[in-house]
Amino acid sequence: xxxxxxxxxxxxxxxxxxxxxxxxxxxxxxxxxxxxxxxxxxxxxxxxxxxxxxxxxxxxxxxxxxxxxxxxxxxxxxxxxxxxxxxxxxxxxxxxxxxxxxxxxxxxxxxxxxxxxxxxxxxxxxxxxxxxxxxxxxxxxxxxxxxxxxxxxxxxxxxxxxxxxxxxxxxxxxxxxxxxxxxxxxxxxxxxxxxxxxxxxxxxxxxxxxxxxxxxxxxxxxxxxxxxxxxxxxxxxxxxxxxxxxxxxxxx
Amino acid sequence: xxxxxxxxxxxxxxxxxxxxxxxxxxxxxxxxxxxxxxxxxxxxxxxxxxxxxxxxxxxxxxxxxxxxxxxxxxxxxxxxxxxxxxxxxxxxxxxxxxxxxxxxxxxxxxxxxxxxxxxxxxxxxxxxxxxxxxxxxxxxxxxxxxxxxxxxxxxxxxxxxxxxxxxxxxxxxxxxxxxxxxxxxxxxxxxxxxxxxxxxxxxxxxxx
Numbered sequence: 277x278x279x280x281x282x283x284x285x286x287x288x289x290x291x292x293x294x295x296x297x298x299x300x301x302x303x304x305x306x307x308x309x310x311x312x313x314x315x316x317x318x319x320x321x322x323x324x325x326x327x328x329x330x331x332x333x334x335x336x337x338x339x340x341x342x343x344x345x346x347x348x349x350x351x352x353x354x355x356x357x358x359x360x361x362x363x364x365x366x367x368x369x370x371x372x373x374x375x376x377x378x379x380x381x382x383x384x385x386x387x388x389x390x391x392x393x394x395x396x397x398x399x400x401x402x403x404x405x406x407x408x409x410x411x412x413x414x415x416x417x418x419x420x421x422x423x424x425x426x427x428x429x430x431x432x433x434x435x436x437x438x439x440x441x442x443x444x445x446x447x448x449x450x451x452x453x454x455x456x457x458x459x460x461x462x463x464x465x466x467x468x469x470x471x472x473x474x475x476x477x478x479x480x481x482x483x484x485x486x487x488x489x490x491x492x493x494x495x496x497x498x499x500x501x502x503x504x505x506x507x508x509x510x511x512x513x514x515x516x517x518x519x520x521x522x523x524x525x526x527x528x
Numbered sequence: 529x530x531x532x533x534x535x536x537x538x539x540x541x542x543x544x545x546x547x548x549x550x551x552x553x554x555x556x557x558x559x560x561x562x563x564x565x566x567x568x569x570x571x572x573x574x575x576x577x578x579x580x581x582x583x584x585x586x587x588x589x590x591x592x593x594x595x596x597x598x599x600x601x602x603x604x605x606x607x608x609x610x611x612x613x614x615x616x617x618x619x620x621x622x623x624x625x626x627x628x629x630x631x632x633x634x635x636x637x638x639x640x641x642x643x644x645x646x647x648x649x650x651x652x653x654x655x656x657x658x659x660x661x662x663x664x665x666x667x668x669x670x671x672x673x674x675x676x677x678x679x680x681x682x683x684x685x686x687x688x689x690x691x692x693x694x695x696x697x698x699x700x701x702x703x704x705x706x707x708x709x710x711x712x713x714x715x716x717x718x719x720x721x722x723x724x725x726x727x728x729x730x731x732x733x734x735x736x
């Protein structure tokens with residue numbers, strides 16, 4: 277049986293992981309290369325590198341670091357942030373990324389997904405969406421969740437998948453940072469709309485939140501989180517053991 | 529030295545890095561002389577079957593590949609590289625393959641109807657009764673990483689590992705010194721590195 281994936285996300289700015297990571301009292305580690313190695317040896321099924329650099333110097337540094345990471349980490353790597361053109365796809369794929377996640381870039385240029393899927397294959401293109409409820413409807417947000425696009429999020433996801441996105445990441449702005457569990461209603465709506473893998477993001481605070489996610493929504497393929505892994509609130513190996521105890525397929 | 533056949537498909541960065549990681553010298557090459565000199569050969573591949581086969585034919589490397597197989601050199605196809613080894617594929621039409629391993633490539637969607645396609649993610653290996661040397665460092669049930677929509681069928685005689693995804697999916701095959709794996713060992717963490725290590729320890733059969 278295919279296992280449910282657990283994916284830590286590393287926000288990288290100017291070559292360093294934002295906020296850094298503290299492991300059980302050890303000093304803060306902010307090297308993306310070292311953290312990626314740590315996670316790959318400690319149960320992560322996949323890693324997401326999110327580039328939040330603003331400058332072009334920072335972007336070059338990010339690409340160098342991605343290369344260095346890919347040399348030492350042999351699990352799938354997804355890269356997001358600052359992906360606006362096919363040249364951006366090319367830049368990160370050459371450095372060892374396996375999948376590329378598009379968000380605002382696809383909103384600005386909706387043809388980007390189709391062009392990238394045609395050139396690199398559907399499995400390479402991940403559509404990442406920031407979604408928030410507005411007057412009871414799921415609305416697509418842009419610019420890191422700061423701007424309401426006015427677009428219906430479910431329609432947007434359907435369109436992205438029909439254009440060739442091979443996977444969808446659903447970031448719920450409503451539950452993000454609240455640590456009270458994933459946004460099951462929003463995820464169910466996306467799972468109803470598309471047949472490609474769906475990755476849940478936003479809201480996990482503890483192991484039980486992942487168990488509830490996979491038990492109540494078996495169609496969700498993966499759970500993504502950042503700070504709860506970085507700050508040791510959830511240890512991925514403990515989480516996997518708990519998943520197996522609850523008959524949720526996991527890779528140990 | 530292990531030659532990775534470069535016929536213009538896919539990104540070989542991770543594969544090269546993974547071989548370097550296990551201390552194996554890897555050369556990405558389209559040079560017949562280098563392939564003939566190599567101790568073993570990897571045939572990679574991503575994308576569509578007919579497109580990849582067309583490129584492999586155009587590279588002119590099929591004769592040298594077959595000659596090296598004749599000489600008993602270990603050869604492994606990875607992902608689409610494995611699929612190319614079979615008799616034919618039904619991906620977008622019907623296309624003849626290299627006919628090095630008996631069997632056919634068919635859409636997973638023809639066999640399962642309630643599961644997501646592609647079969648993407650980590651799945652647990654089940655070995656056939658006689659564990660193949662490729663898995664000498666790997667235990668039953670270890671997971672490897674898959675991304676594919678088509679799979680090898682009618683290849684029972686060469687099957688050495690499978691995974692379950694609504695139906696039994698061919699994970700690896702072997703026909704003497706010709707091997708193939710559907711999964712990506714270079715993306716399968718420690719388990720994948722152990723499989724590559726086992727392959728890189730294989731030597732050409734001594735001529736009788």
